[in-house]
Amino acid sequence: MFTKKWAAATAAVVGALLLSSCGTSSSGGSGSTNGGASGGGAITLGFAQVGAESGWRTANTKSIQESAKTAGIDLKFSDAQQKQENQIKAIRSYIQQKVKVIAFSPVVESGWETVLKEAKTANIPVILTDRAIDSPDKTLYKSFLGSDFVKEGQKAGQWLTKEFASATGDVNIVELQGTTGSAPANDRKKGFGDVIAADPKFKVVASQTGDFTRAKGKEVMEAFLKSQSKIDVLYAHNDDMALGAIEAIEGAGKVPGKDIKIVSIDAVHDGMQALADGKINYIVECNPLLGPQLMDLVKKVAAGQEVPARIETEETEFDQAKAKTALPQRQY
Numbered sequence: 001m002f003t004k005k006w007a008a009a010t011a012a013v014v015g016a017l018l019l020s021s022c023g024t025s026s027s028g029g030s031g032s033t034n035g036g037a038s039g040g041g042a043i044t045l046g047f048a049q050v051g052a053e054s055g056w057r058t059a060n061t062k063s064i065q066e067s068a069k070t071a072g073i074d075l076k077f078s079d080a081q082q083k084q085e086n087q088i089k090a091i092r093s094y095i096q097q098k099v100k101v102i103a104f105s106p107v108v109e110s111g112w113e114t115v116l117k118e119a120k121t122a123n124i125p126v127i128l129t130d131r132a133i134d135s136p137d138k139t140l141y142k143s144f145l146g147s148d149f150v151k152e153g154q155k156a157g158q159w160l161t162k163e164f165a166s167a168t169g170d171v172n173i174v175e176l177q178g179t180t181g182s183a184p185a186n187d188r189k190k191g192f193g194d195v196i197a198a199d200p201k202f203k204v205v206a207s208q209t210g211d212f213t214r215a216k217g218k219e220v221m222e223a224f225l226k227s228q229s230k231i232d233v234l235y236a237h238n239d240d241m242a243l244g245a246i247e248a249i250e251g252a253g254k255v256p257g258k259d260i261k262i263v264s265i266d267a268v269h270d271g272m273q274a275l276a277d278g279k280i281n282y283i284v285e286c287n288p289l290l291g292p293q294l295m296d297l298v299k300k301v302a303a304g305q306e307v308p309a310r311i312e313t314e315e316t317e318f319d320q321a322k323a324k325t326a327l328p329q330r331q332y
C-alpha cells in the first residue's frame with residue numbers, strides 16, 4: 001500500500017540523488033552552459049595576479065588566497081611576473097577549465113578586449129580587481145573593485161602644496177612612476193600633476209618608471225641624483241620604489257626626509273616604518289585587502305545576481321605621528 005509516508009520518503013531520496021549528481025564536478029566539467037560547478041559543488045574562481053613586485057602585491061595575494069579559503073571558494077591562482085601575455089594565457093586556461101568566475105588585476109590598461117570577449121562567449125563572468133582597463137566596452141566585466149588612483153595622486157599633490165606653501169623659489173620634484181601603461185601609474189601621475197599645476201613654482205624636473213619595484217626605484221633615483229643639480233622632493237607612486245630611492249639618497253650622502261622630502265603611496269609596513277623614522281614624509285594609503293569584498297562579489301556573480309559596476313575601497317593618509325600610532329596593529 002503506497003502510503004503518504006512512503007511517497008514523502010521516496011521524494012526525499014530522489015531529491016538527494018539529483019542534487020549530488022549535478023554537484024559532482026568542482027572544475028565545471030559538468031557541461032553547464034555558464035561554466036563552473038553547478039548544484040552543490042564549490043564555486044571555482046580563476047584569478048590571474050599581476051606578479052609579486054611589491055609589498056602591496058604580496059598583501060593583496062594573501063588577502064585573496066585567505067578569503068577564498070574562508071569563503072569555501074575553489075581558487076585557481078596564477079602569478080604573471082608582471083607580463084600581460086602571461087595574464088592572457090592564464091585567463092585562457094581558466095576559460096578552458098570552465099571556471100565559474102574569472103577575476104584579475106590587469107597589469108596594464110589596454111589590450112584586453114580579445115581575451116575578455118572569449119570569456120564572454122564562454123559565458124564566464126569577469127571581475128576586475130585593483131587595476132582598471134581602458135576598454136569602452138563595459139559588458140566585458142561585471143564589476144571593478146579597487147581604488148581611485150587619480151584621487152590618490154591628488155592627495156599626494158595636496159600634501160606637497162601645503163608642505164611647501166611658504167617656499168618662494170622653484171620646488172624641484174623628481175617622480176618615480178609605476179609600471180608604464182598601468183592604471184595606477186597613469187592616474188597617480190595625472191592626479192598629482194593636476195594639483196601642482198596650480199602653482200608654477202612646482203616643477204617636475206624628471207619623471208621615469210621604476211616599475212613599482214625597490215630595485216628599479218633605487219636605480220632610477222641614482223640616475224636622478226647624478227643628472228639633477230637640485231632635488232627638493234621625490235614623488236614615488238609606491239612605497240617599494242620610495243624605499244629603493246632612500247637607499248640611493250643615503251648612498252649619495254644626503255638625508256631622506258630632510259634634504260629630499262618624500263611623498264609616497266601604498267602604506268605597506270616597510271613604508272610606514274620609514275615614515276615613522278622620518279625618512280618618508282607622507283604616505284597616501286592604497287588598500288590591498290580586497291579579498292573579502294572580492295569573494296562576496298564572486299558569490300553574487302556566480303548566482304547571477306546584479307552587482308555594482310564599481311566598488312571603491314576605503315583609504316586614508318598618514319603623516320609621521322599617525323604612522324607611529326597605526327604601525328603596531330597594521331595587518332600588512
Ligand code: GZL
Pocket residue numbers: 053054055056057130131146147184212237238239240265266286
Ligand atoms: C595599486 C597597485 C599597485 C601598488 C603597487 O592598486 O596596483 O601595484 O600601488 C603594486 O605597490 O605593485
